[in-house]
Amino acid sequence: MLSLAAGDLPEACFRRYLVQDYLFLLHFARAWGLAVYKSDTLPEMRRAQRLVDATLDVEIGLHIEYCRGWGLSESAIAAEPEAQATIAYTRFVLDRGLAGDRLDLEVALAPCVVGYAVIAAERMADPQARLDGNPYREWLEMYAGAEYQGLAREAEAALDEQFARRAGEGRLPSLAANFALAARLEADFWQMGLDAQR
Amino acid sequence: MLSLAAGDLPEACFRRYLVQDYLFLLHFARAWGLAVYKSDTLPEMRRAQRLVDATLDVEIGLHIEYCRGWGLSESAIAAEPEAQATIAYTRFVLDRGLAGDRLDLEVALAPCVVGYAVIAAERMADPQARLDGNPYREWLEMYAGAEYQGLAREAEAALDEQFARRAGEGRLPSLAANFALAARLEADFWQMGLDAQR
Amino acid sequence: MLSLAAGDLPEACFRRYLVQDYLFLLHFARAWGLAVYKSDTLPEMRRAQRLVDATLDVEIGLHIEYCRGWGLSESAIAAEPEAQATIAYTRFVLDRGLAGDRLDLEVALAPCVVGYAVIAAERMADPQARLDGNPYREWLEMYAGAEYQGLAREAEAALDEQFARRAGEGRLPSLAANFALAARLEADFWQMGLDAQR
Amino acid sequence: MLSLAAGDLPEACFRRYLVQDYLFLLHFARAWGLAVYKSDTLPEMRRAQRLVDATLDVEIGLHIEYCRGWGLSESAIAAEPEAQATIAYTRFVLDRGLAGDRLDLEVALAPCVVGYAVIAAERMADPQARLDGNPYREWLEMYAGAEYQGLAREAEAALDEQFARRAGEGRLPSLAANFALAARLEADFWQMGLDAQR
Numbered sequence: 002m003l004s005l006a007a008g009d010l011p012e013a014c015f016r017r018y019l020v021q022d023y024l025f026l027l028h029f030a031r032a033w034g035l036a037v038y039k040s041d042t043l044p045e046m047r048r049a050q051r052l053v054d055a056t057l058d059v060e061i062g063l064h065i066e067y068c069r070g071w072g073l074s075e076s077a078i079a080a081e082p083e084a085q086a087t088i089a090y091t092r093f094v095l096d097r098g099l100a101g102d103r104l105d106l107e108v109a110l111a112p113c114v115v116g117y118a119v120i121a122a123e124r125m126a127d128p129q130a131r132l133d134g135n136p137y138r139e140w141l142e143m144y145a146g147a148e149y150q151g152l153a154r155e156a157e158a159a160l161d162e163q164f165a166r167r168a169g170e171g172r173l174p175s176l177a178a179n180f181a182l183a184a185r186l187e188a189d190f191w192q193m194g195l196d197a198q199r
Numbered sequence: 200m201l202s203l204a205a206g207d208l209p210e211a212c213f214r215r216y217l218v219q220d221y222l223f224l225l226h227f228a229r230a231w232g233l234a235v236y237k238s239d240t241l242p243e244m245r246r247a248q249r250l251v252d253a254t255l256d257v258e259i260g261l262h263i264e265y266c267r268g269w270g271l272s273e274s275a276i277a278a279e280p281e282a283q284a285t286i287a288y289t290r291f292v293l294d295r296g297l298a299g300d301r302l303d304l305e306v307a308l309a310p311c312v313v314g315y316a317v318i319a320a321e322r323m324a325d326p327q328a329r330l331d332g333n334p335y336r337e338w339l340e341m342y343a344g345a346e347y348q349g350l351a352r353e354a355e356a357a358l359d360e361q362f363a364r365r366a367g368e369g370r371l372p373s374l375a376a377n378f379a380l381a382a383r384l385e386a387d388f389w390q391m392g393l394d395a396q397r
Numbered sequence: 398m399l400s401l402a403a404g405d406l407p408e409a410c411f412r413r414y415l416v417q418d419y420l421f422l423l424h425f426a427r428a429w430g431l432a433v434y435k436s437d438t439l440p441e442m443r444r445a446q447r448l449v450d451a452t453l454d455v456e457i458g459l460h461i462e463y464c465r466g467w468g469l470s471e472s473a474i475a476a477e478p479e480a481q482a483t484i485a486y487t488r489f490v491l492d493r494g495l496a497g498d499r500l501d502l503e504v505a506l507a508p509c510v511v512g513y514a515v516i517a518a519e520r521m522a523d524p525q526a527r528l529d530g531n532p533y534r535e536w537l538e539m540y541a542g543a544e545y546q547g548l549a550r551e552a553e554a555a556l557d558e559q560f561a562r563r564a565g566e567g568r569l570p571s572l573a574a575n576f577a578l579a580a581r582l583e584a585d586f587w588q589m590g591l592d593a594q595r
Numbered sequence: 596m597l598s599l600a601a602g603d604l605p606e607a608c609f610r611r612y613l614v615q616d617y618l619f620l621l622h623f624a625r626a627w628g629l630a631v632y633k634s635d636t637l638p639e640m641r642r643a644q645r646l647v648d649a650t651l652d653v654e655i656g657l658h659i660e661y662c663r664g665w666g667l668s669e670s671a672i673a674a675e676p677e678a679q680a681t682i683a684y685t686r687f688v689l690d691r692g693l694a695g696d697r698l699d700l701e702v703a704l705a706p707c708v709v710g711y712a713v714i715a716a717e718r719m720a721d722p723q724a725r726l727d728g729n730p731y732r733e734w735l736e737m738y739a740g741a742e743y744q745g746l747a748r749e750a751e752a753a754l755d756e757q758f759a760r761r762a763g764e765g766r767l768p769s770l771a772a773n774f775a776l777a778a779r780l781e782a783d784f785w786q787m788g789l790d791a792q793r
Binding site: 041102 | 236237239297298299300301303363364365366367368369370373
Binding site: 027030031032033034035036037038040043046047049050053054057061079095 | 621624631637643
């Protein structure tokens, strides 16, 4: 069975994923910059600012370091063409954010922000998970770790707060549809990595 | 008493208003273009399209014709510097539309779209109103007329529909605050016309 | 040889293309609505308005009629999930338009607006083209026809005018890169249709 | 002679300015968040990020501290209604940034970012400037100081770099017109402070 947690995912898949995820993060930072613009209050602005900072100061750096460990230089990554899956996912999120309000933007971002935390925690708890000698251990521990889990909890709370302040029952269907489409695009993004083994 | 309905408003005030209202309409058309972009459904898109068309094909033409009747050429109007009141009002509306969703945009547009219909109907019903020989009669009859009143009713219905589909009780305070600020900017816009008599 | 002009393209491919192109057109109309917002001058606004109108009043109608001829109802089309290729292409264009200026938007739209005219004219001139009994004849004649060719010429002139007014030599590389990426996404969009035969 | 540098500006004027400048800064941070979204490259994104951080982590804090020194609490400032001059200026800048590209945004921001540095340096060099006992000394020294002057030089260099990369001679008239209008709105913003003495 192919798996990050079991450590038997072919390296080619993870490398493909890592490179496209670097390109993804550039647009993720743009999305949180947009959220700064779309803020109604100072605390809301500061939370978006923290996510811009976390992406540009921490996450992108970790990716570059990680990629280096897998033999990929930053210039090699930046020169890689963006995959269709990466374009579809990132630009869909940005369009939701521009056509709608900040809640629409954060809902479209949730499969990534919250999804990674849920999946990493699930994988770590899986009895088939194997950390010793697992080449993806660092990656799993980062997203299953307290810091990232805290960030995901904060994102969930922000969704609830915005729903109460800006939405209502009547908006659930469209928010759910956008979440579902973003989640499908997230799954397609992972599939693009898996396809690299063929 | 200064008044459009009584017909004793100094011409200088109305001329100042007309010229700035022409500049306003350019941004009003941009706002409805933005609403086309921010539409979730085809009927919603078509309604925004009709308002772009009404503004560019009808309203701006009427303004130019009207202005000509008052001795102002189109090039003279277009060369006029935008007043602070015009900039504040139009750009506030556009920013609400870009920072928020289409409901935020339409709420910020409501003091204009709906307000003109309400005020024109009120003025026409006022016992002090005098239509014979009133130089502003055409203007009053346009906004009090069935066509414009229908358009305003349609805008009200669209607000209700969007509120049900995208909002809830928790959003009322912010929508009301944006409506109130847009209405204040609309009043300031008229005040700019009145100030021309000094 | 698979081909629209030779008339031997499997119907399944064209049907797949038609349905996704309907979904594409909804975002195409949104893009021209955005262009209304991003206009600097009244004539520029009116050109974007004409393209919103052409899309919503003519093109979408033709698609629905066309689809009906191929046994697809409007509700069936509207219920179809958007393909990744459709999402990637349309949202890329919208993001270029929002992140950049109107020239960036129109350059990203050019592979569609201008490309269809060039390709349809080329196909019609191809000695292997066969119009008699070709099920795609109507489609080819629409894009090779004088009206659409005129619209494409107008779009080319608008690009030149905007380049002179808003850009310079230094901007060519980024405009060319965006055009190239949009053209790749347009090609991927057609490939999605071709893949339907498998 | 009324003057910050001479120290004889009535306190009421400066207080009015300070409060509205706090409200201005909220939109200034939004503008730099928008610039993060509108970035083409990672270094460009990081520069916008630094300005979001400088505004939210430093400038707004200094304003609050400053206001406290003048007897104004943060909640009192945040409760103050936005003046028409503040709305006109901030929303004009944001609209330029959304309708145009990042260069349009930065040109509209330049009268503030660069203008403060130029004016503060000029005032400090003025033989009539008087720092001893001048209640506005801290304010003058902040904008005339090396840190802020460096930031303004960086902004000028960024304008030149973007002009070379995204514009050309043909764009100068529209950039100059937008700069001139933003500078007029900046002057109107100061005038709003001066009007507080009446």
